[in-house]
Amino acid sequence: MPRDFLQNARDRYDVIVVGAGLAGLTAANILGRAGRSVLLLEQHYKLGGMATWFKRPGGHIFDISLHGFPYGMVKSCRRYWTAEIADSIVQLKNIRFDNPMFSITTTFNREDFTKLLIDDFRVDAQAVNDFFDTARGMNFYDDQGTTTRELFDRFFPGREDVIRLLMEPITYANGSTLEDPAISYGIVFSNFMSKGVFTFQGGTDRLIHLMEEELKRNGVDIRINANVEHIDCRGGRVHSVTVNGRTIAAGAVLSNSNLKQTIFNLAGEEYFDKKFIDEARAVRLNNSSTQVYMALKPDEQIDESTGDLLFSSTAPLFRTELLLSRDITSRTYSFYYPRTRPQGRPRCLIVSSTNARYEDWADLPEDQYEASKRDLCETTLDALDKYVPNIRQRVDHVEASTPRTFQHYTQHLAGASFGTKFEGLAVSRAIPQQVKGLYHAGSVGIIMSGWLGAMNYGVIVANEVDNALMATARS
Numbered sequence: 001m002p003r004d005f006l007q008n009a010r011d012r013y014d015v016i017v018v019g020a021g022l023a024g025l026t027a028a029n030i031l032g033r034a035g036r037s038v039l040l041l042e043q044h045y046k047l048g049g050m051a052t053w054f055k056r057p058g059g060h061i062f063d064i065s066l067h068g069f070p071y072g073m074v075k076s077c078r079r080y081w082t083a084e085i086a087d088s089i090v091q092l093k094n095i096r097f098d099n100p101m102f103s104i105t106t107t108f109n110r111e112d113f114t115k116l117l118i119d120d121f122r123v124d125a126q127a128v129n130d131f132f133d134t135a136r137g138m139n140f141y142d143d144q145g146t147t148t149r150e151l152f153d154r155f156f157p158g159r160e161d162v163i164r165l166l167m168e169p170i171t172y173a174n175g176s177t178l179e180d181p182a183i184s185y186g187i188v189f190s191n192f193m194s195k196g197v198f199t200f201q202g203g204t205d206r207l208i209h210l211m212e213e214e215l216k217r218n219g220v221d222i223r224i225n226a227n228v229e230h231i232d233c234r235g236g237r238v239h240s241v242t243v244n245g246r247t248i249a250a251g252a253v254l255s256n257s258n259l260k261q262t263i264f265n266l267a268g269e270e271y272f273d274k275k276f277i278d279e280a281r282a283v284r285l286n287n288s289s290t291q292v293y294m295a296l297k298p299d300e301q302i303d304e305s306t307g308d309l310l311f312s313s314t315a316p317l318f319r320t321e322l323l324l325s326r327d328i329t330s331r332t333y334s335f336y337y338p339r340t341r342p343q344g345r346p347r348c349l350i351v352s353s354t355n356a357r358y359e360d361w362a363d364l365p366e367d368q369y370e371a372s373k374r375d376l377c378e379t380t381l382d383a384l385d386k387y388v389p390n391i392r393q394r395v396d397h398v399e400a401s402t403p404r405t406f407q408h409y410t411q412h413l414a415g416a417s418f419g420t421k422f423e424g425l426a427v428s429r430a431i432p433q434q435v436k437g438l439y440h441a442g443s444v445g446i447i448m449s450g451w452l453g454a455m456n457y458g459v460i461v462a463n464e465v466d467n468a469l470m471a472t473a474r475s
């Protein structure tokens with residue numbers, strides 16, 4: 001008999017959360033804490049979604065998306081999770097850039113960037129301050145017609161080097177480009193500039209384990225290997241979900257699955273009006289990513305001056321097209337020293353990430369796909385040798401992931417690393433007006449993605465679900 005992952009699950013809950021990414025986990029926690037009966041359904045055998053890790057022989061643990069997030073995570077984790085989680089967030093102090101235009105090390109905050117821009121890049125102090133103030137003053141309701149390129153041209157005309165310094169890390173952090181609305185840049189950039197870049201001490205495995213414990217304390221019923229096939233929206237309101245062949249009813253369903261997957265595959269377009277469907281269809285997915293995971297032999301150490309995060313590029317100029325090309329010129333290296341997991345075996349690991357297009361990998365026949373992955377590993381080792389000399393002799397384990405890997409594990413269409421482009425946010429927000437009781441929270445619109453964005457979006461939507469359930473109970 002196959003194992004029943006829904007054994008003893010009830011027939012009805014106040015809320016069903018579909019997907020245990022950071023938005024789904026946080027929403028489930030808020031609702032559980034508010035006293036709602038919550039069923040959290042995750043199709044994978046692990047919680048976390050993109051916030052995940054994997055183990056390899058030799059005591060190596062690789063983090064997939066633990067490269068850096070803004071300080072705001074401390075406040076969000078303290079409020080919506082636990083003090084233990086919040087207190088485990090630590091700063092990454094050595095952020096490096098190395099490209100044909102400049103090589104610098106920074107703490108990646110406003111103070112240090114101001115100093116660099118004025119002293120090293122020789123930019124006028126007034127322009128630097130005005131730029132920071134403008135970026136920090138941006139909010140969601142601002143003009144969305146101005147692009148990031150226009151914002152830079154206003155303050156730093158003709159300065160490709162300055163644009164590279166300001167933009168390259170954010171493109172990496174949320175997939176946004178010079179052509180995207182300036183607010184999708186300004187909000188994320190300012191979040192980082194407030195205090196720098198942070199990480200979770202103990203690794204993603206420890207974070208997700210602590211979250212799971214807290215969810216259980218709050219009474220959330222968590223089920224893994226539970227693939228939701230359908231959300232029943234007949235008559236314009238949510239009734240139930242079908243999961244592993246079983247139907248479970250709920251007062252509300254909050255989907256943390258990809259936005260388009262939620263509308264077109266889980267619910268079904270017949271339950272939404274035509275204008276909404278046209279808008280949903282027009283939402284662009286964000287790009288995906290390739291990664292190369294490298295673990296050093298147990299006795300091999302890397303000098304910490306190598307940096308925590310290193311934005312390296314051999315391209316003469318910063319261009320979105322170059323960042324996505326299969327002919328890789330830009331790699332962002334994350335260095336994980338033994339202090340990442342002080343409780344574990346002392347290991348040094350490196351993850352190299354490059355933005356990528358799903359189409360470049362999707363239809364490769366299996367032999368070509370495997371050969372391309374091998375080539376990705378080899379060219380990455382070649383490039384890394386500049387920063388970690390003799391890497392080939394020192395490395396214990398190397399493997400690569402591609403856009404296909406991310407799609408496979410999270411069901412994100414096209415393996416989108418950061419959900420959708422900006423227009424996805426309005427569509428996500430409008431879902432409950434189309435189908436009563438159906439909600440979406442998860443990576444959309446650049447701002448609401450990344451660890452902090454996804455988590456905070458989960459909070460916003462959980463509060464809306466709670467209010468709606470309260471209103472229904474009163475009526």
Ligand SMILES: Cc1cc2nc3c(=O)[nH]c(=O)nc-3n(C[C@H](O)[C@H](O)[C@H](O)COP(=O)(O)OP(=O)(O)OC[C@H]3O[C@@H](n4cnc5c(N)ncnc54)[C@H](O)[C@@H]3O)c2cc1C
Pocket residue numbers: 018019020021022023024041042043044047048049050051064065066067068069173226227228229256257258289291353406409410411412416417418419441442443444449450451452454455
């Ligand atoms: C390579 C990479 C590097 C990244 N680096 C960073 C970084 O350094 N800093 C940062 O802040 N962010 C980073 N991100 C982005 C960040 O990880 C994501 O934005 C965030 O984790 C997404 O959270 P989410 O809540 O949107 O859900 P997701 O993580 O997308 O999870 C959705 C969940 O829903 C589940 N699901 C989907 N469909 C179903 C279904 N039908 N039934 C049941 N379950 C379902 C999936 O299995 C998954 O667990 C990175 C992402 C990638 C891919």
